[in-house]
Amino acid sequence: MKLLDIGEITERSGIRPSTLRYYEEVGLIQSASRHGLRRQYEPQILTRLALITLAKTGGFSLTEIAGIFSEEEQLQIPRDQIRERADLIDQQIKELAILRDALRHVADCPAPSHMECPSFQRLLKTTGKRKPAKRKPPTK
Amino acid sequence: MKLLDIGEITERSGIRPSTLRYYEEVGLIQSASRHGLRRQYEPQILTRLALITLAKTGGFSLTEIAGIFSEEEQLQIPRDQIRERADLIDQQIKELAILRDALRHVADCPAPSHMECPSFQRLLKTTGKRKPAKRKPPTK
DNA sequence: ATGCAACTTCAAGTCAACTTGAGGTCAAGT
DNA sequence: ACTTGACCTCAAGTTGACTTGAAGTTGCAT
Numbered sequence: 001m002k003l004l005d006i007g008e009i010t011e012r013s014g015i016r017p018s019t020l021r022y023y024e025e026v027g028l029i030q031s032a033s034r035h036g037l038r039r040q041y042e043p044q045i046l047t048r049l050a051l052i053t054l055a056k057t058g059g060f061s062l063t064e065i066a067g068i069f070s071e072e073e074q075l076q077i078p079r080d081q082i083r084e085r086a087d088l089i090d091q092q093i094k095e096l097a098i099l100r101d102a103l104r105h106v107a108d109c110p111a112p113s114h115m116e117c118p119s120f121q122r123l124l125k126t127t128g129k130r131k132p133a134k135r136k137p138p139t140k
Numbered sequence: 141m142k143l144l145d146i147g148e149i150t151e152r153s154g155i156r157p158s159t160l161r162y163y164e165e166v167g168l169i170q171s172a173s174r175h176g177l178r179r180q181y182e183p184q185i186l187t188r189l190a191l192i193t194l195a196k197t198g199g200f201s202l203t204e205i206a207g208i209f210s211e212e213e214q215l216q217i218p219r220d221q222i223r224e225r226a227d228l229i230d231q232q233i234k235e236l237a238i239l240r241d242a243l244r245h246v247a248d249c250p251a252p253s254h255m256e257c258p259s260f261q262r263l264l265k266t267t268g269k270r271k272p273a274k275r276k277p278p279t280k
Numbered sequence: 281a282t283g284c285a286a287c288t289t290c291a292a293g294t295c296a297a298c299t300t301g302a303g304g305t306c307a308a309g310t
Numbered sequence: 311a312c313t314t315g316a317c318c319t320c321a322a323g324t325t326g327a328c329t330t331g332a333a334g335t336t337g338c339a340t
Binding site: 006007021037038 | 286287288289
Binding site: 156158162175176177178201202203 | 305307
């Protein structure tokens with residue numbers, strides 16, 4: 001089982017070294033060992049990173065992600081809360097489908113003001129008052 | 141056509157007054173007029189706010205949202221770029237479906253370490269290297 | 281043995297998106 | 311006429327998620 005160093009992980013995951021170190025700092029990931037100073041990672045970290053990236057897309061904060069996918073017991077979130085999260089994601093998927101359709105409408109509808117276009121209005125009919133999901137900033 | 145004041149908008153949209161003023165400041169929305177000092181909004185702002193909330197869920201920055209849904213011509217983003225965005229959302233929907241399934245797995249699978257569970261691995265098989273979508277922080 | 285690219289640490293900086301607080305205004309009800 | 315509560319402005323503060331920069335270390339190819 002050979003270990004990878006941080007440059008390798010960066011290349012395969014698309015996540016910058018500084019970010020990987022930051023993730024380690026906040027307890028999201030660990031390196032398996034060191035080779036001199038250098039962090040050595042097990043290849044399976046890549047799966048974990050994919051998961052983390054995914055969860056960020058889902059609007060989870062790093063703290064929440066740590067809670068959900070932690071191996072350490074004291075950090076873990078109860079199962080039914082996780083199930084609730086899954087349902088929330090499901091809801092989010094539905095909303096994104098609306099957004100996607102709204103965008104396609106905006107791209108295709110010749111009307112100058114979409115806000116007043118009746119078929120546009122209809123699209124958004126289902127979208128009500130919602131507390132926004134948690135989000136985080138770009139990686140440029 | 142009666143106008144609503146900011147408290148009304150807050151109540152119906154779930155968006156705080158400070159946020160509404162901030163949105164106005166950055167050009168995302170406008171108030172129709174003032175009653176004394178007080179902002180007066182047309183009811184259709186609610187649709188617009190729903191759309192903004194939706195787009196944030198989709199990971200758009202406020203600047204991007206302004207570009208996509210602006211009535212002002214000079215801010216507008218070309219149609220084919222919007223179509224691309226829609227396709228991106230579609231991709232995001234697929235990834236979120238994976239995340240949802242992964243969460244359900246974590247909630248239900250008795251294995252202590254999901255990272256090593258083969259059926260969990262399989263779930264994430266399709267998720268590769270991806271540049272993260274743009275995100276923004278929570279509203280507490 | 282030497283050079284250097286690829287790592288390292290640590291503190292400070294950045295950025296978007298808000299929030300907070302102090303101090304002020306004003307319309308409407310009593 | 312007065313009080314009150316809902317609004318206002320403007321500057322400064324906060325938070326999460328990173329990034330940057332300076333200064334140091336080290337495995338490895340030459």
